[in-house]
Amino acid sequence: MNTQALRFFRCGQVVTLSGVATDRTLLDLLREDLHCSGTKEGCGEGDCGACTVVVGEEKQGKLELKAINSCIRLAHSIDGMALWTVEDLKNHPAQEAMVECHGSQCGFCTPGFVMSLFALYESRASGPISRLQAQGALSGNLCRCTGYRPILDAAQAMQDLPAMRVDQDAVLAGLRQLAKPERQQANTAIAAPDASYL
Amino acid sequence: MPATFSPKTLKDLLSLRAQHPQAQLVAGCTDVGLWVTKMHMQFARILDLTRVKELRRVEQYKHHIAIGAAVKLTDAFAALVADRPQLASFAHRFAGLPVRNSGTLGGNVANGSPIGDSMPLLIALGANVVLMSARGHRELKLEDLYTGYRKNVMAKGEVLAWIKVPRAAPHEFSRVYKISKRLEDDISAVCLALNLHITDGMVARASIGVGGVAATPVRAIKTQAALLGQPWNPATVQAAAQVLRAEFSPISDMRASAAYRSEVLGNLLQRYWLESQGAANSSLETLVLEGDAA
Numbered sequence: 001m002n003t004q005a006l007r008f009f010r011c012g013q014v015v016t017l018s019g020v021a022t023d024r025t026l027l028d029l030l031r032e033d034l035h036c037s038g039t040k041e042g043c044g045e046g047d048c049g050a051c052t053v054v055v056g057e058e059k060q061g062k063l064e065l066k067a068i069n070s071c072i073r074l075a076h077s078i079d080g081m082a083l084w085t086v087e088d089l090k091n092h093p094a095q096e097a098m099v100e101c102h103g104s105q106c107g108f109c110t111p112g113f114v115m116s117l118f119a120l121y122e123s124r125a126s127g128p129i130s131r132l133q134a135q136g137a138l139s140g141n142l143c144r145c146t147g148y149r150p151i152l153d154a155a156q157a158m159q160d161l162p163a164m165r166v167d168q169d170a171v172l173a174g175l176r177q178l179a180k181p182e183r184q185q186a187n188t189a190i191a192a193p194d195a196s197y198l
Numbered sequence: 199m200p201a202t203f204s205p206k207t208l209k210d211l212l213s214l215r216a217q218h219p220q221a222q223l224v225a226g227c228t229d230v231g232l233w234v235t236k237m238h239m240q241f242a243r244i245l246d247l248t249r250v251k252e253l254r255r256v257e258q259y260k261h262h263i264a265i266g267a268a269v270k271l272t273d274a275f276a277a278l279v280a281d282r283p284q285l286a287s288f289a290h291r292f293a294g295l296p297v298r299n300s301g302t303l304g305g306n307v308a309n310g311s312p313i314g315d316s317m318p319l320l321i322a323l324g325a326n327v328v329l330m331s332a333r334g335h336r337e338l339k340l341e342d343l344y345t346g347y348r349k350n351v352m353a354k355g356e357v358l359a360w361i362k363v364p365r366a367a368p369h370e371f372s373r374v375y376k377i378s379k380r381l382e383d384d385i386s387a388v389c390l391a392l393n394l395h396i397t398d399g400m401v402a403r404a405s406i407g408v409g410g411v412a413a414t415p416v417r418a419i420k421t422q423a424a425l426l427g428q429p430w431n432p433a434t435v436q437a438a439a440q441v442l443r444a445e446f447s448p449i450s451d452m453r454a455s456a457a458y459r460s461e462v463l464g465n466l467l468q469r470y471w472l473e474s475q476g477a478a479n480s481s482l483e484t485l486v487l488e489g490d491a492a
Contacts, residue, residue: 004202022202023234023241044235046228046297047383066272066299072231073300074224076202077246116295139382140294 006075009056009082009174026070026078027051030085038086038111039070042142046072049141052112054119056082056166058175063168067119069140080178082171084118086111094118097158098151105145113141117155122166129156200242208252208330211357214245216332219354221245225268228293228301229309248302253359264328265361267304274303282366287483288319288374294383307340308358310348310414313386313453317341317415319374320363321407322391328360335359341407344414369395369402371474375466377410379453381482386410387454390466394425396474401425401434411446411459420445421467435471439464 006017020029030036030053042050051071055078056063063082089095094117097103104110120129120137134155143151203221205211215223221243224230233239247253253266256277263281265274275289275298292298292315306316307327317340325340329352340361343350352358366372372393378384389409395402404425406418424441428434448459469480478484 022200022244023239025231025234045232047294049294049296052296066270067296068300069228069231069296071235072228074202074227074231074234074244074246076204076244077224077227077248079204135382136290137295139290140296142383 004076004079006079007178008078008080009171009178010084011088012170012174014174014178015083020075022074022076024075026053026073026075029075030070036085036087040108040111041071042108042112044071046140047142048109049112049116050109052115052141053086054084054115054122056084056171056175058172063166063171063175065119065122065166067116067137067140080175082175084115086114089114089118092118092121092164093158093161094121094154096161097154101150101154101157103146103151103154109141109143109145113138113143113151116141117158120155121158124159127159129159131156202244202246204246204249206249206251208250208359211245211247211250211253212330212332212355215357216355218243218245223247223308223357225305225308226270226301228297229305229311247357253304260365262362262364265303265363267302267308267357267359267361269302269304271298271301271303271306278363281363282372284373285319288315288376291376291378291382291384291483292316303361304358307343307361308350308352310344310350312347312412312414313389313410314415315376315386315389315409318389318391318407318409320361321415321417322372322374322393322405324364324393324405326362327358328362329356330359331356337362341415341417347413367395369397371396373470373473375469375481377454377462377466385453388448388459388462388466390463392467392470394430394474396430399429399431401428401430406442408446408463410453411448411463416446418442418445430474432471435467439467442467 006020008015027041030039039053040050042048046069051069052067053070054065054067056065094114116138134152203214205214222241223245225248248268250268253268255266256269257264263277279285279289303316306314321341326337327340327343328335328337345351370393374391376386377388378386387410391407393405404422406422408418409415421438421442424438443460443464448456450456472480
């Protein structure tokens with residue numbers, strides 16, 4: 001068992017986990033320890049993207065969100081970061097657009113596509129998303145059913161739905177609290193602003 | 199006691215590396231992660247360098263760019279593409295976005311896979327690596343790092359800290375070609391990077407890196423010699439393509455046969471020649487299927 005606690009910020013709360021093995025993958029931590037089975041295991045080698053989650057870090061005073069493969073990422077590597085999994089998105093435009101555009105068939109790859117779309121959504125201030133940008137954002141997600149066209153449609157359609165943005169200030173405050181030495185931490189959750197909080 | 203070490207300074211990293219030479223050093227873990235999921239390897243001690251603040255930087259100098267070992271591939275390629283815009287599509291094809299968001303350029307180089315795509319490019323661009331330890335540092339040509347299949351000259355306690363990439367020169371014509379079965383998210387059968395300086399119609403400098411043809415990423419020394427000092431014309435290209443096809447003894451595997459690998463290397467040199475003459479439609483990458491590409 002690892003002696004260091006693993007701490008990250010998720011859904012407005014600091015999550016503190018102890019005893020996570022050094023070589024535990026983030027995917028196993030999510031599915032087997034935290035029972036969040038929305039994130040899927042496909043290839044287990046960073047090719048298919050079914051396991052995609054989004055991590056957030058502070059970069060030059062701003063929150064930067066990135067889609068990553070949780071299957072080959074060590075759980076301890078997200079210590080001090082913010083984390084979003086598909087369970088944390090509630091009727092997000094990325095999800096709504098996937099439904100409207102028929103972007104999901106068997107559904108196994110869908111959580112991964114949704115998380116890549118969520119990262120794309122958050123990385124763009126405004127303006128339309130081009131087909132090429134959508135292809136770039138989804139370059140790490142494989143789908144055997146749809147032929148991709150409806151998913152690319154969804155990527156372009158999500159910007160037209162009612163906006164739903166991450167509360168950057170709240171997440172940054174959470175990340176800064178995580179950065180403080182552990183003994184200064186309040187062991188309770190940071191107040192989540194409201195239900196629409198991502 | 200099992201532990202994950204995540205030092206925040208270079209000094210702490212080097213001292214931990216000296217104290218725990220058995221600890222598995224990791225950066226983005228996009229390959230080491232497979233050792234866990236596919237080979238079921240277990241690591242009691244992990245030394246993660248991605249929090250080291252000095253190594254998270256891309257530093258711009260007059261003659262080179264220095265990329266720290268903790269810089270993600272996304273950011274490392276952004277810096278390389280800023281200096282050489284023609285590398286944009288290669289950066290995109292290097293791996294799917296989630297892998298580029300975790301993996302590092304330093305990890306790709308240190309891992310030393312013969313089909314790692316950054317090394318042929320970095321060899322052609324004349325990059326150096328800086329190895330650091332608690333005892334000091336040394337700098338060597340990137341190709342001199344490798345001694346065999348996934349083997350390198352790094353001593354116990356040494357860490358690959360920086361990659362130094364010379365800036366684009368006015369007379370250089372540099373291109374990198376990746377041959378894989380799938381355009382995105384795939385592994386190279388062959389990767390060829392060429393960096394020639396053509397002055398007054400003559401090849402004044404030739405620097406060529408190749409992947410997928412030997413146990414390590416390699417420099418095409420014989421082909422460079424066949425080009426250097428020659429007039430830049432079809433006859434030179436044809437002769438050099440023959441040298442390039444014969445220079446290595448690649449293996450056959452599920453990605454390509456040995457014969458294909460050798461043949462395609464020469465063909466890529468022909469593509470490079472055409473592009474140097476202004477040909478625009480020399481590869482599938484220039485085709486855009488969707489009307490709405492803007």
